[in-house]
Amino acid sequence: MSRPESAVVFRELGGPEVLSVEDASPRPVADNDVRIDVAAFALNRADLMFIHGEHYTIPAFPSRIGSEAVGTVTEIGKNITAFNIGDRVTSIPFYTTTDGVQGTTAVLPGDYLTLAPPELSDAEACSVWMQYLTSYFAFAEVANLGSDDTVLVTAAASSAGLGAIEVARALGARVIATTRTEKKRSLLLEAGASEVALVGVDDVGEVIDRTTDGKGVRVAFDPIGGESLGTYVHHLAPNAVIFGYGTLSDQQPVIPMAAMCRTQSVFHPYSMFNHVGRADERQRGVDFILERIGSGALRPRVDRVFAFDQVLDAYRYMESNEQSGKIVVQIG
Structure with missing residues (x-):
């Protein structure tokens, strides 16, 4: 019983x-x-x-x-x-x-x-699993992220944001992270971000241009919604993918259509639950993460x-x- x-x-x-x-x-x-x-x-x-x-x-x-x-x-x-x-x-x-x-x-x-x-x-x-699979499916299964790419991770001090930094680095990409508070800058650098932009203090676009030599970011991982995309839309690489996976601002994302057309970029409404139900993708993600936990690369x-x-x-x-x-x- x-x-x-x-x-x-x-x-x-x-x-x-x-x-x-x-x-x-x-x-x-x-x-x-x-x-x-x-x-x-x-x-x-x-x-x-x-x-x-x-x-x-x-x-x-x-x-x-x-x-x-x-x-x-x-x-x-x-x-x-x-x-x-x-x-x-x-x-x-x-x-x-x-x-x-x-x-x-x-x-x-x-x-x-x-x-x-x-x-x-x-x-x-x-x-x-939520901490790492959320970005794994986006970066590895959808965007095919590699060593030539730079990723923008906004609101990066969240568990998903920190996981995204680590997964992007494991795939060989560079990461630009954003946060609202100075005290979280060192945390994001320790997690593997190449640069950290402080929201309201730093110009995110200028940080992207400096870090990528003007090439822009090919992937953005953005849970903020609202006007967030507008702060970096002019600094996207050609054929960029923006993964919108939340609305921390309590507003739906505003999509600057003309600016995105110039780089042929795509806004991808994203949830890891649209991928975790696929047995093949789930197994690849589990294997990827467990291997790196075992080696100490992810924690x-x-x-x-x-x-x-x-x-x-x-x-x-x-x-x-x-x-x-x-x-x-x-x-x-």
Whole structure:
């Protein structure tokens, strides 16, 4: 008989105030599923979008939340051959309308699990996949980034931004990063950025021209939306790709059509969830990242760890945008 569990649940749209930790009845393990006792889970901005009703996945109430966790396998479906009871595993982000991993236990599809890298702590192990796969699919699978390219990463001190810097460097490209605060400049340089532009102080276009000898950036990785593209659109390389993967400004992206026509550039509305469901792309991404974690080339950055009874505080901290790296909740 399945034991009772606690889970993070919401029943209406809104901010962190709609979340609560409640007793929940574990759902049965289907043939292709795995149940884990959760040791830690990571928060993502997609979770905030989900509870606000701004994610393209629409919740069905009452809904659990979250897609990144690390834990120990306690039950497996009859079609599962890759994992055994007692394995330490970590989840690759996925989305359903009612399920989620933020709780004491979770049931996940086996296709979206990997063995947790032994060199990583629990907090690090649940922070791998969104941090790195988000940019991997954009850079490697779509843009075919290489050593001749320069990438612009805006709002680069986020976990996805830091991951983008590291993935771009692993593919041989140079990176120009932007941030709002001087205190994050050294962090971005340490992560591998060649140059850092301070928003509101530095001229982003001038930094791009200086860093690329006037050639421009071929890829931009931009979660800001609003007028962000206009700050660098005149400094794009021919056939550039702008990956718009968020709206931190709370405004939809403004697309300067004429300026983009001059360089035949493309604005690509982007989500890693449009790629992670493709088994071949997912496996290439997993192999790419695990190989580099094993060699020490990649190491997920954790900003802060909260206790399970502080989960609402963790979400409020995420809304503050003060973090530099992953926000994690530890169980027990």
